[in-house]
Amino acid sequence: DQQVKQNSPSLSVQEGRISILNCDYTNSMFDYFLWYKKYPAEGPTFLISISSIKDKNEDGRFTVFLNKSAKHLSLHIVPSQPGDSAVYFCAASPRVRYGGSQGNLIFGKGTKLSVKP
């Protein structure tokens, strides 16, 4: 049973427009959420994260929104650039604020973003 779901395997966006990648989760024990970007033949690269006590985190062109009541998070990329073309993984971690191990990141299957010039 998938605890982290990325329902769109792919997304195509025009350069300069907004890219919105979505992620749903089922486990209310998740405490921290992350987005990783992955290029072919490379390991995942950390992009941005958000704690469950926040509903928004922004870093340059990247903004992550968290809706805890809907168990949904999204990554907005504005403006999208051709170099953003990659597979984006959503990941979640169980509670660490109470001394738990953060080891078991739970990943979605990824969304392949294509930004067309």
Added chain:
Amino acid sequence: DSGVTQTPKHLITATGQRVTLRCSPRSGDLSVYWYQQSLDQGLQFLIQYYNGEERAKGNILERFSAQQFPDLHSELNLSSLELGDSALYFCASSVETSGRWDTQYFGPGTRLTVL
């Protein structure tokens, strides 16, 4: 470059064989994590070591084992290999501060092909 190194980059072997994957964490990171990415799957957490000791276990088969050495590098041992073990194996590292989130940084991965 994340600072996490993995060797080898590619590994081709036969069913029934045993292989060892190696990972060196970023300087200063005490935790090492191993993940498996099979075809069309997200990354699956296998196991975590912290400062030489096993800290958390995920979907790791009994045929697989890992260890972390005093210099903090880690090895993932895969034995009695089956065709279904063909996958990308990633190592990640983090500082791991109790009660606080620390980002996990991933290595480039080892692609294992079992024929």
